[in-house]
Amino acid sequence: MKQFVSVPFEEMSLSRSDTSKAGKAEKPPWYRRPGLIATGAVFAVVGGVYVVAMPFVTPAFRRICLPFVPATDQQVKNVFKLLQGRKGSLVDLGSGDGRLVFEAAKQGFHSTGYELNLWLVWYSKMAARRRGLHKMASFYRRDLWKTDLSNYDQVVIFGVTQMMEPLKDKLSNELKVGGQVVACRFPFTDLTPIAAIEEGIDSAWLYDRTSFQPAEKHSKS
Known part of the structure; x- marks a missing residue:
């Protein structure tokens, strides 16, 4: 079993x-x-x-492309040659890495940089603090076409050809009395500057409020 x-x-x-x-x-x-x-x-x-x-x-x-191309040392020098003796507030439209705003702060301007590139805004803010210029130099991520420029004594722009005409219209409406504009690399082709430094790519042109007024209005004044 x-x-x-x-x-x-x-x-x-x-x-x-x-x-x-x-x-x-x-x-x-x-x-x-x-x-x-x-x-x-x-x-x-x-x-x-x-x-x-x-x-x-x-x-x-974007409709108007404004790429980041750092300003040369000579370009920065030429801007402040044209603004010699001026004080007050200054704004750089498209401030990039902040080098022009830093120089403006060193020369006593209350300087502001507007820039769309977030990384460049952060870099500029950190660099301003590292250089001890953060009380005189401010940076913001902002579209220049949506920004009111009427509070600034000096406006600086490193522009491109296709933006100069619409920028001229904006400045003719917003530039304050006594305000001045420095255009670098490209001038306002149909406006007469009050001063200029023509050195190729380092060229700069200075305009005041009367430069942006229509010819007939300017002649009456």
Whole structure:
């Protein structure tokens, strides 16, 4: 007669689970899978490049593109040659890395920089504090077309050809009495400057409020 040996239910369950585990290969942890790590690294790099580059690329998609091209030392010098003897407030439209605003603050102007590139605004703010100029130099992320310029004694613009005509219309309405404008690289072609320094790419032109008035109105005055 055959004899049957009873096996506890718990032992049967364990033996079955052990058998099923033995039939399956264990997956290594994620940090031991080079393919997964490489994919994650690629996405991280692409995401980082996107975040950093977009503030520099997006101006090209605007109606009027004003790219970041740092001013030369000579350009900055020429601006303040034209503003010699002037004081008060100064605004740089498209302030970039803040170099002109810093020089204005050193020369006693209450200076402001407007810039659309968020990274450049942050950089300029940190640089102003590092140089001890943060009480005289302020930076804001702002669209110059949506900004009221009537409170500034000096307006500086490193412009491009296609923006000068609409900017002329804006300044003719907003430039305060006694205010002056320095245009760098490109002049207002149909306006007569009150002073100019013509040195190729470092050229600068100075205009006052009367420069922006219609010819017939100017002649009456």
